[in-house]
Amino acid sequence: MLSLRISVPADLTDDVLAVLEGADQVTGLAVMRGASVIPPGDVVTADVAREGANPVIEALRGLGVHREGAIRVEPVETWLSRPAFDAEAEAPGASADAVVWTEVGNRAYADSELNWTYTTFMVLATLIAGIAIVLDSPILVIGAMVLGPEFGPIAALGVALVRRKGQLFAIAARTLVLGFLAGMAATFVAGVAGRVFGWVTYEDIVGERPNTAFIYTPDRWSFIVAVIAAAAGVLSVTSARTGGLSGVFISVTTVPAAANVSLGAAFAAWHEVTGSLAQLGLNLTGMAVAGWATLALQRAVWSRVPARRVTMLRRRPVVGRPPE
Template sequence: MRLVQVMVPAGKRETVLGVLDDEGIDYAVTDETSGREYTAVVSFPLPTSAVEPVLDSLRDAGLERESYTVVVDAKTVLSKKFEALEATYEADEDTTGDRIAREELATQAQELAPQFSTYVLMTVVSVVIATAGILLDSPAVVVGSMVIAPLIGPAMATAVGSVIDDDALFGRGLKLQVLGFATAIAAAAAFAWFVKTVNLVPPGLDPTTIEQVSSRLTPGFLSLAVALGAGIAGAVSLRSGVSASLVGVMIAVALVPPTAVIGIGIAWGLPVVVLGSSVLVGVNVLSINLAAMTTLWYSGYRPDNWLRRDQARSATLSRIGVLVGAIVVLSVFLGGTTYVTYATAIAEQDVREDLDSVLDGAAYDDVALVELESVHTDRLWERPLDPMPERVVVTVSVPPDTAHPGLAAAVREAIAGDENGVDVEVRFVETQHAPSLSSTPATSPSPSSTPTSDERYRQREHDRTGQSSTRVGLARSSRQFSS
């Protein structure tokens, strides 16, 4: 609910009151005695969705657009007429629920976009914290950095400025986005370089081995869905007049961590890291702006001047077209990484199945799989259509003094056949187990049954963690064979 106060100029009093009477609106009139050009102040409550159409009706009746008007939030209104008016607007299919007025929308967007100095400072602090959290591989720190990131304001200001034809608001939002991200990348790179130079991280650290980094190197189409959802949520929260703080965190999720990863890639001189995270940031920024602009336009926001509506429509559609075109271009990269990720997962599943088929053989009854690692290195970038790993490392558990020198060759034959390019390394870990003194024959495995490699692996892990038996002694040695 809103309370609207309108300063009525001389000669417009009866016109304003006539419009309010026709709309069935309760109002109070106070004579203005300040000696200015206004003669009265009219105050009246309105449902949120009625503010814009009622103000438009007053302007159509001759109330100047420059007339002093204040719209404030109202907590409670007790009035029969107000209840009837609220029911009318709720039943009107042409109104959009809790959609706030155009003027309120512009004010909300301006308030969300802070002053440039404040915006840059908060963005730099946020991305530095995110960089530290990523290098620490601490999701909690990364999430904390998102809370303070002021990224929702500029995107919403750009969208609102476009749909209501406010060039100043549009330009301000665009400026904050471009300069803010440039500053954030520079700050992340400088901080990461400092951390690396003074050895605040282990020497020789490979950032690509950090989960917070590797997860942002190959963005797929799901990243596009996250960014579009964040943009829609931001626009809906803005048009509803509700707090956008939580939505701002969601937008920061799509923008802050990959921006920090760009800085890490620059500091460590890793072009692949910079490329992958830059594409992710670009797709997310474009998608958020596209979703917000489209949502607000679909919600019916237009300039208050009829003569400017065609101009706003042309400008908004042109900008939407540019955003869609840029996203389509970047989607080629997204499609490629999505395919590579899918193909790699299928290839790794096939490798595991081929390995199981070898270990299930009678010759390897005493061999249990401990770990399977597929190493791709740079093959995904050099040969994207070949999802097979460059190297496969298999770690198996065997009884003491047991040799299987042909296992590596058998595994390689099962995985790659006669094809070259896949190296297989088998590491043997000799293990020795003593049963728990409390063990009973009922809990011992039947000697007549031959467990599969998966069953042997699960049993070994079960025993190793001590959940069903106490490990009395363990002797280990390692051997490895390669093929």
């Protein structure tokens, strides 16, 4: 269930109410006349079943509410309402499967913003990955992979391709490239400093590293894991079930590969550089393509759900225990 709070100019209020009253998925509709100061007008609140939210939000956007006022969409974790239960039962598909495109789009833009926080996390993650390579420590590799924030813009690339948003694609690609360059530059400088002070030797970089050799030796399994992990990550994002994201971060070797490129360059170990660049490119490509394919499949499947759902409802009663 989602809660809508709409600040709307008074001259649009009746049109907004007509849209909400005409949607079977909407319950708990209320209007507070004159309650909005900016913009001057009214405040309308309503509850809407998550799986029926997209057409309602698009209809409100069609009225221009978002240009002159505001539409706030918030998840409702706990609720008790027989009308709301009936609205969810009648809505197409299942709530857990519903993709609210406005929610996904907003998150994609937010996660793709190039700011000091994103850049700092990328630098710190890459530095930790560099230390993991020197120490041949798989635990530190995992830590660096979890710390890295790169999945946000990678997922945004898929959203941009599916929704045909060129601006979002450019923002996400810029953030991804500049973030990796910042992390790699910092690790390169740290590698040169370690070489000068004698803390890191050439043998530490090119010697036998059984626990971290996968960082610079890409193969078909690297691509397959990247595809599966990205698909799982996109599902976590679109369903608002972020618990699976940690597993996604741990599964794909992006930040450690970038760190190995920097250390290899610092010590002129070019075979390390080429192998790690191949690993990085393979993983990023696999994740971007898988993210796009997952979102495209979700959109295609969801577009066919409403008619099928209505047919099923006609044949059998709604399964589930309504609130007393």
